[in-house]
Amino acid sequence: MPRTDKASRVVAAAPERVFAALLDPGALAAWLPPEGMAGRFERFDARPGGSYRLVLTYPDGWAASGKATADTDIVEARFLQIVPGVRVVQAVDFVSDDPAYAGTMTMTWEVARAEGGTRVEIRADDVPDGISAADHAAGLASSLANLAAHVER
Template identity: 80%
Template sequence: MPRTDTAFRVIAAPLEHVYAALVDPDALTTWLPPDGMSGRFDRFDARPGGSYRLILTYADASGTPGKATADSDVVEARFVDIVPGVRVVQAVDFVSDDPAYAGTMTMTWEVTAAGAGTRVEIRADDVPDGISAEDHAAGMASSLANLAAHVEKAPKAVK
């Protein structure tokens, strides 16, 4: 059955800094992988119609085997829509032989000003059946916490 998962967080950083972290590959590899994972891009082209291939590697796959290999998930994604300063929409496919992970999930990341900070909302439509709602909620919350830590860092003093 198609499922939609959502999550949001208000981040104490300017909207333009938060949005920039949604489309910068170096920033994404820093904050997007949930706790216990690291990530790297094989390719990355942030424009409508552009795509990326992201390899997420588990630090310890003994509790959660990867979808693509024993210790990794591979994500093939296409940018469906990018509205600078507002929204990034991606069509996401997991590389896996397991039919429970088949199908295209649409991930929408929206940013809106919220007082002195930025509200970031994630909407995942058509989540594959193999991804439990509990695990997905934890992963999205972890990514949002990582994003907050990444963009809320105080600038270093210049000497």
């Protein structure tokens, strides 16, 4: 059954700085992986119609299991829309043999000036059934906290 998950946070940085961190592969690799994971891009082309392949790895002995391998999630994503300074929309697929992770999730990241900095909103539509709502909420919150730490330095 299709599900939508949302998260938001105000970060103490200018919208331009926050938006830039949504499209820079070095910045994304630093802040996007939720706590307890590391990420690296195998390819990255930030333009409408462009795509990326992100490999997320759990540390040794991590309690969770990966979607692609025992310790790895692989994300294939396409940029559907980039509105400079405002919004990035991506179609995201997990590489997995498990049908619970099948289907394309649409991730929308929006930034807007707010008191104290920039409000960042994430909306994930059509979240695969294999991703629990609680785990996804924790992951989104963790990524937002990482983003705040990254852009507030």
